[in-house]
Amino acid sequence: MSIIMKGSEVAAAMKEELLREVEKLAQKGIVPQLGIVRVGARPDDLAYERGAVKRMEAVGIRCKVIELPESISQEVFEKEFSAVDSNPDIHGILLFRPLPKQLDEESVRNIIDPKKDIDCMSPVNMAKVFAGDESGFAPCTPEAVMEVLAHFGIDLKGKRVTVVGRSMVVGKPLSMLLLKKNATVTICHTKTADLGATCRNAEILVAAAGKANMITAEFVSENSIVVDVGINVGSDGKLCGDVDFEAVAPKTASITPVPGGVGTVTSSVLAKHVVRAANYLNGLS
Numbered sequence: 001m002s003i004i005m006k007g008s009e010v011a012a013a014m015k016e017e018l019l020r021e022v023e024k025l026a027q028k029g030i031v032p033q034l035g036i037v038r039v040g041a042r043p044d045d046l047a048y049e050r051g052a053v054k055r056m057e058a059v060g061i062r063c064k065v066i067e068l069p070e071s072i073s074q075e076v077f078e079k080e081f082s083a084v085d086s087n088p089d090i091h092g093i094l095l096f097r098p099l100p101k102q103l104d105e106e107s108v109r110n111i112i113d114p115k116k117d118i119d120c121m122s123p124v125n126m127a128k129v130f131a132g133d134e135s136g137f138a139p140c141t142p143e144a145v146m147e148v149l150a151h152f153g154i155d156l157k158g159k160r161v162t163v164v165g166r167s168m169v170v171g172k173p174l175s176m177l178l179l180k181k182n183a184t185v186t187i188c189h190t191k192t193a194d195l196g197a198t199c200r201n202a203e204i205l206v207a208a209a210g211k212a213n214m215i216t217a218e219f220v221s222e223n224s225i226v227v228d229v230g231i232n233v234g235s236d237g238k239l240c241g242d243v244d245f246e247a248v249a250p251k252t253a254s255i256t257p258v259p260g261g262v263g264t265v266t267s268s269v270l271a272k273h274v275v276r277a278a279n280y281l282n283g284l285s
Contacts, residue, residue: 003152003254005227007144007264010151014268015059021275022060025282032278033062034118034270035090037081039103040070045096048267052094055267061274064090070100077103078111085113091281092118092274115280118273120173129173132180137273142174144265145206145227146181152254154204154225156181162199163187164215164242165208170229174206195219207242215243217251226255229262 025032034056038045053063066084068077077099084093093116099105114124120139128136149156161183165171175185188198190209199205199219205226207215212232220226230242241258249255256262279285 002249002252004249005148005152005254005256005261007148007256007261010148010265011055011268013151014147014265014272018059018268018271018275025275025278025284026060028282028284030278030282031060031062032091032274033064033089034274035084035087035093036063036065037068037084037093037095038065039068039072039077039096039099041067042096048096052267052270056271056274059271061271072100072103074103074107078107081108082111085111085116088281090116091278092116092270094119094270095121116277118270118277126168126173129176132176137276138177139169139173140266140269140273141170141229141262142177143269144262145174145229146177147265147269148227148256148262149204149225154254156183156204159183159203160201161185161204161206162202163206163208164195164199165189165206165210165229167208167210170208174208174229190214209242211242212240213242213244215248217244217247220248220251222251223253224251226252227262228256228258231258231263 036049056063068080084090093112109121109123112122114122117125118137120126120137125136129138156178161178163171163175166187166189171187175187178185186198188195192198196219200221203224205220205224208229210230212234226243226248228241228243232240234240239259245257
């Protein structure tokens with residue numbers, strides 16, 4: 001029977017460590033603070049914001065939400081963002097993306113202080129991820145995958161890992177993090193010829209293509225480990241992943257669910273990054 005790798009279990013373990021780290025900072029008179037920059041009020045942004053604020057407050061991290069009008073101009077947006085970036089009380093910045101069409105996200109990538117860039121917008125941090133330099137911040141979702149694998153004792157050394165998805169948000173940076181742990185990584189995508197055969201060759205399969213239920217039982221080898229990063233709305237209106245969980249789970253040794261898997265860990269990684277940033281910015285590590 002498959003082990004269901006629940007994100008709540010990983011997040012609970014991370015919470016204990018975060019509480020210890022926040023207490024160490026408190027003893028030095030430092031309270032870590034997250035600045036959330038949101039343009040407009042998209043329902044998915046608001047839902048993630050509520051969860052993130054709750055997770056931060058649970059471990060003693062303050063949150064400051066900067067809500068900007070959806071019609072904001074590029075000039076005013078850059079001015080407001082720079083003000084957040086230069087605020088010494090804010091240690092980490094989370095910008096909800098995508099931005100409205102009139103705004104150029106590229107300019108902000110070059111504005112943000114890499115030490116406050118806790119979700120890897122800055123080209124400096126992305127370069128560090130690809131160089132294997134752990135002093136930077138990786139995107140939160142790929143790091144959440146790594147936290148899940150580590151928590152459940154999955155040794156990556158020498159393992160054949162296939163990542164379905166090549167985005168700069170998940171697929172590519174995750175592949176670099178896996179390589180750092182000495183996995184043998186194959187990156188594929190929806191245009192890969194005979195995708196099923198490539199996936200079946202994997203001992204560990206990570207689905208991050210953003211297509212509901214595309215990974216069926218035919219894509220998975222017996223007793224493999226499957227990590228589902230996808231968050232989609234299925235034809236029944238319910239939240240689902242990139243993996244057809246009911247069909248795939250019986251073949252696997254371990255599998256993450258959606259909801260309740262990797263996504264549950266992402267906000268804990270965000271909190272971990274805020275704490276790291278507070279240490280960096282105060283010269284503590």
